Amino acid sequence: MSFAASVLTLYPEMFPGALGLSLAGRALEAGTWSLEAIQIRDFATDRHRTVDDTPAGGGAGMVMRADVLAKAIDHASPPGDPRPRLLMSPRGRPLTQAHVRDLAAGPGVVILCGRFEGVDQRLIEARGLEEVSIGDFILSGGEPAALVLLDAVVRLLPGVMGNAVSGEEESFENGLLEHPHYTRPQEFEGRPIPEVLTSGNHKRIAEWRRAEAEKLTRERRPDLLATHPLVK
Ligand code: SAH
Numbered sequence: 001m002s003f004a005a006s007v008l009t010l011y012p013e014m015f016p017g018a019l020g021l022s023l024a025g026r027a028l029e030a031g032t033w034s035l036e037a038i039q040i041r042d043f044a045t046d047r048h049r050t051v052d053d054t055p056a057g058g059g060a061g062m063v064m065r066a067d068v069l070a071k072a073i074d075h076a077s078p079p080g081d082p083r084p085r086l087l088m089s090p091r092g093r094p095l096t097q098a099h100v101r102d103l104a105a106g107p108g109v110v111i112l113c114g115r116f117e118g119v120d121q122r123l124i125e126a127r128g129l130e131e132v133s134i135g136d137f138i139l140s141g142g143e144p145a146a147l148v149l150l151d152a153v154v155r156l157l158p159g160v161m162g163n164a165v166s167g168e169e170e171s172f173e174n175g176l177l178e179h180p181h182y183t184r185p186q187e188f189e190g191r192p193i194p195e196v197l198t199s200g201n202h203k204r205i206a207e208w209r210r211a212e213a214e215k216l217t218r219e220r221r222p223d224l225l226a227t228h229p230l231v232k
Contacts, residue, residue, distance in 0.1 A: 001107070002031055002032060004034050004036075004083065005036070005109050005110075005111065006108070007035065007038065007111045007146050008038050008076055008113060009142070009146075010040050010041060011113075011141070011143055012039050014143045015035060015037035015146075015147075019147060019151060019154065023160055024151060024154045027157060027160045032154075032159055032160060036076070038075070043072040045068070050065070050068075051068050053065055061116050062116040063119065063120055064114065064115065064119040066123035069119060069123045070126065070127060073112065073123075081110070082107050083108045083110050084106065084109055084110070085109075085127060085128060086112065086132050087114065087131050087142070088131075088149070089118065089133060090139075092131030093132055094133050094136075095133065095148075095152070097170075100149070101156060103149075103153045104154075104156035109150075109153070111142070112129060113141055114142045115140075115142070134149065172224075175228030176214060177216045177220060178216075179209040179210075194208070
């Protein structure tokens with residue numbers, strides 16, 4: 001069973017974009033996942049194919065219309081569609097690796113990409129959209145955020161990553177940032193590879209990596225330690 005992504009956007013040309021290359025692109029070709037980019041404008045009802053209007057209450061910018069978006073969503077995701085419906089939004093729940101993993105284990109995802117000031121609140125409520133943010137900054141549209149989310153999900157689909165183990169040891173998977181990496185040459189501009197890594201002693205190597213991961217996390221992301229009781 002393949003993971004099915006439907007993306008609602010005013011810029012379908014942005015898809016698959018970067019996801020048509022490398023691991024995600026090969027998996028798309030192989031049918032491990034599918035991607036449908038739907039033009040929201042096709043669901044407008046007037047001659048000018050209008051999708052937005054001025055904000056009720058006044059103010060700058062434009063707001064995407066609930067009626068047009070509802071038609072687009074009902075086309076992409078009719079009642080009974082088991083896939084979660086997401087709205088990319090800076091007001092949403094911050095995306096985490098745990099959420100990415102949950103999505104990757106499911107049947108797929110329906111993603112609405114906002115533009116302008118955002119979308120009519122009534123649409124969010126009426127179609128049960130789950131708002132997801134990719135960070136505390138403002139993009140000009142939800143499309144790059146959708147690409148980020150899908151990239152993170154697709155690489156976890158079975159068979160996409162060559163070496164499945166590397167996924168399990170990565171940053172966030174155990175509540176820690178990952179340890180540093182080294183490869184040849186043995187010495188670079190006077191800096192040798194840490195001796196322990198070339199010792200061949202796997203127990204010492206594992207201990208060193210764990211200690212480095214804890215040190216890095218304590219220095220850079222103490223907030224991660226607070227939510228992970230295993231690490232002190
Ligand atoms: N006026 C809004 C921002 C609109 S940005 C506000 O202040 O909250 C336009 C669109 O870009 C949004 O509707 C959303 O779909 C997308 N977007 C912007 N920043 C984002 C982020 N950090 N995460 C996810 N989507 C984002």
